Amino acid sequence: MDAAAGARPMCSVCGVRPAVFYRRFSGHRLCSRCMRTSLERGVKRSLRGSNVFRPGVSILVYPSATSPPSSLAFARLVGLVERSYGGRVYTVLPSYFSARQGLNLLKDVVELVEPPPPVERAAGRLEDEVWAPRLLRLERGLASVSAELLGVDAAVLPVSRTVISMAGLEALISSRLHYMWDLDVAEAGGGRPVVLGLRSVEAELIAGYAALESFDATSRVRPKYVYKHVYKALVTDDKPELEFSSSSTISLLARASKISGCKCRACGAPVPCGSKYCEDCHTIWV
Known part of the structure; x- marks a missing residue:
């Protein structure tokens, strides 16, 4: 947030309303309206080609433990669009997952439903701290199976470009390249298709919007980053655009490491034919 002394700076985009947020990635100061417009465009870019935005479609937004408040804010954005x-x-x-504040902002555009019992049992087996690449795979499976059991067309995970970049670096440095699949595939899942709904949006933008709209939530499950210091060394305050470059590089590496075969019944990741689940999903579904 930007709290300059004296007169508040005006929005860099519209030039009419006072700015409430400084976007490091572009260097723009944004008012609340232009901030939401920018987010909506980012969400549409993230979901482009997934058939999520079409007449009569039903969508499940499954909250991500990578950013609980942003998950609620994202659900509202998708509902409005x-x-x-x-x-x-x-x-x-x-x-x-515990929503402390903001559910009242969802009621007009999003319907809150109970998780299907099989999903709730599997989710209850998640550890308090899960390595980020593994967590994204497990969340994809939970989202996909939830959507299938609830009878909706597709699921969306509110995972930002920042998280994708950080998880990709974790997988790359750890030489566990099979997790790259989860970070690039546009639409996958063992049940219903799952789309990464914020893959074109940096974390600070959706987090800023969540704070302005007073969304507050927490999660018992937390992502674990072993090499977060590497990401911070790459994406510095004076070079935030390197986050986009990192995300693009991760996508290229992921496409180069595609593995053919059958798919996990939960997350949809490639598995040897004859196996129902990948090693990660097996730990919570079996």
């Missing part, structure tokens, strides 16, 4: 298409947006709150 989807309303113009005549679609329906649902969200669930697994037992490890």
Whole structure:
């Protein structure tokens, strides 16, 4: 947030309203309206080609433990955008997820439903701290199976470009390249398709919007980053654009490491034919 002394700076985009947020990636100061417009455009870019925005579609927003408040804010954004298409947006709150404030902002555009019992049992087996690449794979599986059991067309995970970059670096440095699949695939899942809904949006933008709209949530489950210091060394305050470069590089590496074969029944990741689940999903679904 930007709290300059004296007169508040004006929005760099519209030039009419006072700025409430400084976006490091572009160097723009944004008012609340232009901030939401920028976010909506980023969400549409993230979901482009996934058939999520089409007349009459039903979507499940599954909250991500990588950013609980942003998950609620993202659900509202998707609900507002989807309303113009005549679609329906649902969200669930697994037992490890607690919404402290902001659910009242969702009620007009998002329907809150109970997680299916099999999903709730699997989610309850998640450890308090999960390595970030593994967590994204497990969340994809939970989202995909939830959407299938609830009878909706697709699921969306509110995972930002920042998280994708950080998880990709974790997988790369750890030489566990099979996790790259989860970070690049546009639409996958063992049940219903799952899309990474913020892959074109940096974490600070959606987090800033969540704070301005007074969304507050916590998660018992937390992502673990072993090499976060490497990411911070790459993406410095004076070079935030390197986050985009890192994300693009990770996508290229992921495409080069594609593995053919059958897919996990939960997350959809490649597995040897004859196996129901990948090694990660097996730990919570079996």
